[in-house]
Amino acid sequence: GGNGSSDGESGSDGSGETTGTGTESMADSIVFYNAGSLKYDPGTEANIERFEDETGISVEVNEVPWNNLKTSLTTIWRNKDATVDAFNGPTWWLADFVASDWLEPLELGDSHMSNFPKNLQNLVTLDGKTYMAPEFGKWGTYLYDQTHFEEQGVSEAPQTWDEVVSKGQQLKTENTSPFAFTWSNKSVFTFKQFLYQAGGQLFNDSNEPVFVDGGMDVMDFFTKLRTQDLIPDGISSMGEGGAGDTFIAGQLASVESWTPLGARALDADGWGKDRLASAKPPKGPDSRATFQDTNGISVSAFSEKKRAAKKFAQFMTTTKSSKTNMKVEGNPAVIPSVYDSEEIQSQYPSWLLEDMKFNLEHAKSETYLAQPQVDDYLAEQITPALLGDKDPQKALETAQSNIERLYQDIGLL
Amino acid sequence: MSTKQSTLGQLIAALGLDTENEWSHVVRERLVAYALLGLYVFVIWFPIYFIFITSIKPTSAVLDIPISFVPTQPTVSNYVEIFQNRPFELYTLNSLIVASTTTIICVTLGTVTGYSFSRYDFVGNKTLLLSIVGARMIPPIALIVPFFSIMSNPPLVGGLTGSLYDTRIALILTYTFFNLPFAVWIMKNYFDGVPESLDEQARIDGCSRWEGFVKIILPMAKPGIAATAILAFIFSWNEFVFALVLTSSEQAQTLPIAVSLFVADDFVDWAHLAAGGMIAALPGILFGLFFQQYIVSGLTQGAVKE
Amino acid sequence: MSTEKQSLRRKLDRLFVPLTVGPTMLWIAGIIVYPTLKLLWSSVFWTNPITSQKEFVGLRNFKRLIFAEGGSGTFLGLAPDFVSITWHTFVYVGLSVSISFALGLGIALLLDKDLKGRGWFRTAVIVPWILPYVMSGLMWRWMFNSEYGAINGILTQSGLLSSKIAFFSDGTLSMMALVIADIWVFTPFIIIILLAGLQNVPEQLYDAAEVDGAGKISRFVNVTYPFLKPSILVALTIRIIFDIRALDLVWVMTQGGPGKSTEVWASWLYRTAQVFNRPGEGAALGVVLLAVTFMIVALLYKVFGESPY
Amino acid sequence: MAHVELNDLVKEFDDVTAVDGISLDIPDESFTVFVGPSGCGKTTTLRLIAGLERATDGEISIGDEVVNDRRAYERDIAMVFQNYALYPHKTVRENMRFGLEQHDTPEDVITERVTEAAELLQIQDLLERKPSELSGGQQQRVALGRAIVRDPAVFLMDEPLSNLDAKLRVQMRAELNKLHEELSTTTVYVTHDQVEAMTLADQIAVMDDGQIQQVGAPTHVYSNPRNMFVAGFLGSPSMNFIEGTLERDSAEKLQLDIGTDTHDIPDEFADELEAYLDDQVVLGIRPENISLNQDGIAANVHPATVQVVEPQGEKTVLELDLDTGQTIKAAVDPDTTVQMGDSVNLRFDRDSLQYFDPQTGESLTYESKSEQKLTA
Amino acid sequence: MAHVELNDLVKEFDDVTAVDGISLDIPDESFTVFVGPSGCGKTTTLRLIAGLERATDGEISIGDEVVNDRRAYERDIAMVFQNYALYPHKTVRENMRFGLEQHDTPEDVITERVTEAAELLQIQDLLERKPSELSGGQQQRVALGRAIVRDPAVFLMDEPLSNLDAKLRVQMRAELNKLHEELSTTTVYVTHDQVEAMTLADQIAVMDDGQIQQVGAPTHVYSNPRNMFVAGFLGSPSMNFIEGTLERDSAEKLQLDIGTDTHDIPDEFADELEAYLDDQVVLGIRPENISLNQDGIAANVHPATVQVVEPQGEKTVLELDLDTGQTIKAAVDPDTTVQMGDSVNLRFDRDSLQYFDPQTGESLTYESKSEQKLTA
Numbered sequence A: 001g002g003n004g005s006s007d008g009e010s011g012s013d014g015s016g017e018t019t020g021t022g023t024e025s026m027a028d029s030i031v032f033y034n035a036g037s038l039k040y041d042p043g044t045e046a047n048i049e050r051f052e053d054e055t056g057i058s059v060e061v062n063e064v065p066w067n068n069l070k071t072s073l074t075t076i077w078r079n080k081d082a083t084v085d086a087f088n089g090p091t092w093w094l095a096d097f098v099a100s101d102w103l104e105p106l107e108l109g110d111s112h113m114s115n116f117p118k119n120l121q122n123l124v125t126l127d128g129k130t131y132m133a134p135e136f137g138k139w140g141t142y143l144y145d146q147t148h149f150e151e152q153g154v155s156e157a158p159q160t161w162d163e164v165v166s167k168g169q170q171l172k173t174e175n176t177s178p179f180a181f182t183w184s185n186k187s188v189f190t191f192k193q194f195l196y197q198a199g200g201q202l203f204n205d206s207n208e209p210v211f212v213d214g215g216m217d218v219m220d221f222f223t224k225l226r227t228q229d230l231i232p233d234g235i236s237s238m239g240e241g242g243a244g245d246t247f248i249a250g251q252l253a254s255v256e257s258w259t260p261l262g263a264r265a266l267d268a269d270g271w272g273k274d275r276l277a278s279a280k281p282p283k284g285p286d287s288r289a290t291f292q293d294t295n296g297i298s299v300s301a302f303s304e305k306k307r308a309a310k311k312f313a314q315f316m317t318t319t320k321s322s323k324t325n326m327k328v329e330g331n332p333a334v335i336p337s338v339y340d341s342e343e344i345q346s347q348y349p350s351w352l353l354e355d356m357k358f359n360l361e362h363a364k365s366e367t368y369l370a371q372p373q374v375d376d377y378l379a380e381q382i383t384p385a386l387l388g389d390k391d392p393q394k395a396l397e398t399a400q401s402n403i404e405r406l407y408q409d410i411g412l413l
Numbered sequence B: 001m002s003t004k005q006s007t008l009g010q011l012i013a014a015l016g017l018d019t020e021n022e023w024s025h026v027v028r029e030r031l032v033a034y035a036l037l038g039l040y041v042f043v044i045w046f047p048i049y050f051i052f053i054t055s056i057k058p059t060s061a062v063l064d065i066p067i068s069f070v071p072t073q074p075t076v077s078n079y080v081e082i083f084q085n086r087p088f089e090l091y092t093l094n095s096l097i098v099a100s101t102t103t104i105i106c107v108t109l110g111t112v113t114g115y116s117f118s119r120y121d122f123v124g125n126k127t128l129l130l131s132i133v134g135a136r137m138i139p140p141i142a143l144i145v146p147f148f149s150i151m152s153n154p155p156l157v158g159g160l161t162g163s164l165y166d167t168r169i170a171l172i173l174t175y176t177f178f179n180l181p182f183a184v185w186i187m188k189n190y191f192d193g194v195p196e197s198l199d200e201q202a203r204i205d206g207c208s209r210w211e212g213f214v215k216i217i218l219p220m221a222k223p224g225i226a227a228t229a230i231l232a233f234i235f236s237w238n239e240f241v242f243a244l245v246l247t248s249s250e251q252a253q254t255l256p257i258a259v260s261l262f263v264a265d266d267f268v269d270w271a272h273l274a275a276g277g278m279i280a281a282l283p284g285i286l287f288g289l290f291f292q293q294y295i296v297s298g299l300t301q302g303a304v305k306e
Numbered sequence C: 001m002s003t004e005k006q007s008l009r010r011k012l013d014r015l016f017v018p019l020t021v022g023p024t025m026l027w028i029a030g031i032i033v034y035p036t037l038k039l040l041w042s043s044v045f046w047t048n049p050i051t052s053q054k055e056f057v058g059l060r061n062f063k064r065l066i067f068a069e070g071g072s073g074t075f076l077g078l079a080p081d082f083v084s085i086t087w088h089t090f091v092y093v094g095l096s097v098s099i100s101f102a103l104g105l106g107i108a109l110l111l112d113k114d115l116k117g118r119g120w121f122r123t124a125v126i127v128p129w130i131l132p133y134v135m136s137g138l139m140w141r142w143m144f145n146s147e148y149g150a151i152n153g154i155l156t157q158s159g160l161l162s163s164k165i166a167f168f169s170d171g172t173l174s175m176m177a178l179v180i181a182d183i184w185v186f187t188p189f190i191i192i193i194l195l196a197g198l199q200n201v202p203e204q205l206y207d208a209a210e211v212d213g214a215g216k217i218s219r220f221v222n223v224t225y226p227f228l229k230p231s232i233l234v235a236l237t238i239r240i241i242f243d244i245r246a247l248d249l250v251w252v253m254t255q256g257g258p259g260k261s262t263e264v265w266a267s268w269l270y271r272t273a274q275v276f277n278r279p280g281e282g283a284a285l286g287v288v289l290l291a292v293t294f295m296i297v298a299l300l301y302k303v304f305g306e307s308p309y
Numbered sequence D, E: 001m002a003h004v005e006l007n008d009l010v011k012e013f014d015d016v017t018a019v020d021g022i023s024l025d026i027p028d029e030s031f032t033v034f035v036g037p038s039g040c041g042k043t044t045t046l047r048l049i050a051g052l053e054r055a056t057d058g059e060i061s062i063g064d065e066v067v068n069d070r071r072a073y074e075r076d077i078a079m080v081f082q083n084y085a086l087y088p089h090k091t092v093r094e095n096m097r098f099g100l101e102q103h104d105t106p107e108d109v110i111t112e113r114v115t116e117a118a119e120l121l122q123i124q125d126l127l128e129r130k131p132s133e134l135s136g137g138q139q140q141r142v143a144l145g146r147a148i149v150r151d152p153a154v155f156l157m158d159e160p161l162s163n164l165d166a167k168l169r170v171q172m173r174a175e176l177n178k179l180h181e182e183l184s185t186t187t188v189y190v191t192h193d194q195v196e197a198m199t200l201a202d203q204i205a206v207m208d209d210g211q212i213q214q215v216g217a218p219t220h221v222y223s224n225p226r227n228m229f230v231a232g233f234l235g236s237p238s239m240n241f242i243e244g245t246l247e248r249d250s251a252e253k254l255q256l257d258i259g260t261d262t263h264d265i266p267d268e269f270a271d272e273l274e275a276y277l278d279d280q281v282v283l284g285i286r287p288e289n290i291s292l293n294q295d296g297i298a299a300n301v302h303p304a305t306v307q308v309v310e311p312q313g314e315k316t317v318l319e320l321d322l323d324t325g326q327t328i329k330a331a332v333d334p335d336t337t338v339q340m341g342d343s344v345n346l347r348f349d350r351d352s353l354q355y356f357d358p359q360t361g362e363s364l365t366y367e368s369k370s371e372q373k374l375t376a
């Protein structure tokens, strides 16, 4: 839909505007907090331009470094401040924000929401209300260096965890490690992805942490990788940039990275369509699920321009916007139909699109309360465990009991 | 050959290294000093150099191994790309205004107050001084929320409407709060070293406290003032967390924010980051070079050395 | 001069102390009274991060942070986090302050010499401090990069090392990287403060000491040091206060990682108060930090506090 | 122009009483010199007058106004500090100009006065230098110059010539004298140089231990000291004191028994000394009032042996052992031919004798001598 | 113990030549005194010997070793600075101990020497004070004490007594003399006090403008100056110079035509002066060598009018106008009765006459007088 004039009477936002109700007149500008620089978000940038053109509402973009966006928002909202109208952030922030009453339900309507796959719809819906419009996807894609594979006589990407181990032996050379993970410096993300593949989850429906059993499968897998030297040294510190850099430097045979690494690799010296290849994530004991790290747009409960902000959230997540975003930036669309469109098909190799779409539909995630601290409790135990410095079972149990206590503390259990 | 020697000779003379006119131990000490300083400067400038050559490497060459420490195909493309998208002049201007205003306020108040603390034994002198120093021991991060709330609510005074959020004034106020106590304290300690007999002479010459302070003591306190000014300036210049929380647009954001924007979430584009970093560093470096004579003379002049 | 003017001058003179001290005290009162109270006040409340409800809890926040909840088998019953983070802070602050102080003192003494071109040296030496900390942190992250960093480059390409070091995957090495970056950034501060202080040393006393038979070291101890003491006090105090609560470098370079091996008080406080959204415990940490800083400063005062006269 | 009055002035530092109840009238246009041993409180007194120290007790008035609570800059004084206190960052010229600028003196007057003073002090060539580039005496002259360019109510000068050579000092002394004659500014001056004190002063105040021992015209104080302290302090080498018992000789005249020798008391003092008959009395005689009687033994001479011959240029000082065992000094003509070991006879100038009570140190002849002078 | 040799020593500051080619032998165990006008380079010379300044040119040896490149602390000297340079943060005691500690003196020796010196300098009660709590003279004594506790190869003292009162100064002078007799440490001493110079010195070096004008035993230099500068510099009031034309009188004897009056040249100088017949010659006569001839006009007297009578205690200085118009000074007995305006006849002591070439300032009678002394 390109016709933005349907409710476009651009009423000036009067000074006596009151908050809270949906009957206010439409503001002619909003403040949007973007995680990081738009320079690195050309897709979002393009969509914002379209929004301004089509609605006449100007968007003041405030670029906040990713690491600090949550702090900024928390500070602002703890003061019940109207500084920010809308922001863009990951789904896993939602639970805390909603619990604190800092977000406004979006009321996007079923027709809009039904564009997204079911798992994603669930993720952004709490207590039956939608709090975030999914904008673009982030999840792991299994990328590999085809040339290296061929040189080592491996013709096909590993399909299962076991194959990762067995083929890993073949792929290993003096300068090259067989396997690395994108989420590696966020060991929690890595852990979650493999936990889902192993069929586990962090919390059950009554907020009880229940990851020890599934977690042990993950730990076993990792211990194998580590003891057999199939992952590089210092894995715990290799951020996405690091893993990506190493991959492009030819020192990794395969990597699970979020998709832009593909685009980067295609541009890099000595790389090309022949060398780069992708595959679906290796199947764990349960599934090939990858970790869902989707970004979306939410509206502040303290905004004084909620109508315009909600309109913005909706506009930025339409099929068209999603397509634009993917076209301009290579961000994976969160709407399956986009992958089938001709423009996209002509731009990206079909094997890549196929894997992306697969991931979109099979990705898993959870939203849970006190996320940063839960993740912290997890990280502090599993990082040494992953590095082999701590007994995995004990680490997981400690983490679980710490989290249990945290939840009791804040009254969830 | 002969000209070479004579230029070398000139250099040696200019550096005060000729044994003809100088004590041999002085020359020896100078040589050692030059060597040590040279080494130190080399070492501390190496990272800056490395960032610089990273910034003029083509994006792809950044990840070449072995690492080249001399750029083979220098390019300005990283800079061009960055500059096209960034209002660096605004960030720089904001930084300059915020840092210099803070500096002026802190140095002015810090100097006069420090002087009084040093010279006059008024009631509560010690207690007040201690509380000033103590005040600055509170870790600012613990105060982000209260500060935000002060700045985002309309000010109590002045009948102004509208909040100070996202204005340079908010930053200036915050930074003076942080810097002033130190300014007072540094200056107090500095004035302690300026002989009181000069105050007395000024008084005999017909100066009131104010005049004696301004005309005699201030010129002698230049090194201390310079040090304080640099401290206040650089602190404000570099402050990040409060700038982040208290500003949201180019009308008040400062260079540290600009730099941090180069850090994308999920991967670091080192070439562009390096270029951005260099640009962010440039005002500082230029500032340093431009003011070097003032910094240096400020730090040495007026010296009370007899 | 008219008598009117004279009496004004007189009045102004009598008001010298109030006029010079008053405004500053008022100005500063804003950060003594209000924030201190705010900090103390907040530290005895507990805010549910989910419901944002406040609850008065007395000293519970302190107890939780400092003493292990179970208290089983930990050192003195202290919380393991408290012990390890305190140790990290101690290592981080202790190493970087002492090394940068020694370095800064040395350089300041060199720069105080009558050298041609010392102006340029001074500027060159100050520059690291002028760069935004964020930029410096990133720069050092790049320097220590496990693949493309200059340090690994130099070490491997010169043949000193056969394989590269992943600095940020090892707690000790990460701490070392932080300390190096911190020294790099803050040594200029020491240099500047000490350089200014050195200007107050009367030249003639060096003469007297030399005649008394004092060599270099003795001249430093007996002439330079007494006059430098106030500046040393300033330099060390400010440096320690800044470092104990310095967040920028740690946050940019390691975020306290890997694991929590470089977590220091500052990042702990930030994490607790801002990331975990637990202002009460953050404030309690702030109070602890305040107390510790105060103790350190009191100690410094004791050691260096006397002025030369 | 102003007269200065000190009333029971006291200044205590922690546990030292530097000035211990001084009362003194310093008349308008007078030139008052303070002398006294090192540490007796001269500088402190000057600083009290200047307003640089707060009096612990007592009152200071300048020109009829009590100024205890006036600030130094309101007292309109110029001062030369004992340790110069030059502004290290200003040139000599700027040092000298500064006080004038402070008093809104017109530019041309400033230039003129500075030039004049510089010439007078022979520092014209040094005007652009910084104090650190000057010799000790040059610095002292700048300090002096800084004061004399001013036109204050009172000059305070603390040993302003102590670092100058004799010749320059004589010149400067003359210049200060001239200056004082021209301007008649009330001046309070501290010096340890007796010649300076004698030649410059209208009145001289001898201090000891925070107190004033005697005030008066210089020659009067010199020739008629009130007590042994003053007598001994003024004059170099200082007055000889010879203790003895007062008795009557065969002719019933008073004489002092000084061991193996006796000394006849001049008749004019007989009345005052009468009361001390059979008591201890101290005879005081200045070295320059002792001469060598080379004509053989006569009346009223004292035999002695030369111990040390110290030629000092314009005079020669002899250290002599009286036959009674006491050691005294005599200042004699430089072309004297006496040598160590010579036996000589000493003649005491009978007009210059002084007698003191050894217990109190008070002069026994002060009153009568003062009268004598008056009638003479 | 060491002798010190200065060879063509030059010291230039930017555009000032403070020391301009000094050669001097300072024998072991000698007491050498530098005198000279303010700014003539005395302090600089001392600092060169101490090693605090680097010689621009020339050589310094201490005890046969060239020390130009030796640092001050390697030279084993003790120095009293003109401006004291006390350590403000150390107490008096610590100030005095410091130099000894630097030389690894045993604790008991340190204690003993400091106690002794403090007593000698009368600062026992001040040992625990900081310099800022001392009077000027007290500070100076501490500075002196800091040096004398040491046992160095050479003592350098820069006006160490300038801020002391006459009495204390005489005592200190005596103490220094005794000290030097006991220890025989080579001492170089700067003073502007002539009495100090005359009484302390084995040899005296008169400096002017960075150069040494004359070196010799004090009495010799005083009574037999090499040139007009030295003659005029030593002595206070300084030597009178009377210029005239040398001619023959009726008896064919040499006489000086000084305007309306004449002066007969003593016979012993006839030979030297012969060459200056009909030329200008300057007659030098010290004030103390002029006496009042009160017995009426006789030969070789000069009529004059008293202009100023300046009593200075131990002597009285007269300023007189000769009938020829020249002004001269005479130092006479303090009990003189002459008054301003009196006409008097002056008698010049014929043994003390000096004659100078007015162009070069050189003494014309230096050689013959030196011989005379030798033979006498």
Ligand SMILES: Nc1ncnc2c1ncn2[C@@H]1O[C@H](COP(=O)(O)OP(=O)(O)OP(=O)(O)O)[C@@H](O)[C@H]1O
Pocket: D132, D133, D134, D135, D136, D137, D138, D163, D165, E013, E014, E016, E017, E018, E036, E037, E038, E039, E040, E041, E042, E043, E044, E045, E082
């Ligand atoms: N650091 C300096 N820079 C330039 N000129 C100097 C410096 N030190 C001394 N002088 C000059 O050198 C000359 C000699 O100085 P010096 O201190 O030796 O004199 P002095 O004989 O000790 O004089 P006084 O008796 O006044 O102390 C003086 O004219 C002085 O101004």
Ligand SMILES: Nc1ncnc2c1ncn2[C@@H]1O[C@H](COP(=O)(O)OP(=O)(O)OP(=O)(O)O)[C@@H](O)[C@H]1O
Pocket: D013, D014, D016, D017, D018, D036, D037, D038, D039, D040, D041, D042, D043, D044, D045, D082, E132, E133, E134, E135, E136, E137, E138, E163
């Ligand atoms: N700030 C001070 N604190 C303590 N005692 C002091 C202080 N200033 C001076 N005194 C003491 O007071 C006494 C008088 O000092 P003052 O300076 O007036 O002496 P002075 O007569 O000027 O001596 P001099 O001739 O040595 O300069 C001395 O004993 C001195 O030690």
Ligand SMILES: [Mg+2]
Pocket: D042, D043, D044, D082, D158, E135, E136, E137
């Ligand atoms: Mg004094």
Ligand SMILES: [Mg+2]
Pocket: D135, D136, D137, E042, E043, E044, E082, E158
């Ligand atoms: Mg001198």
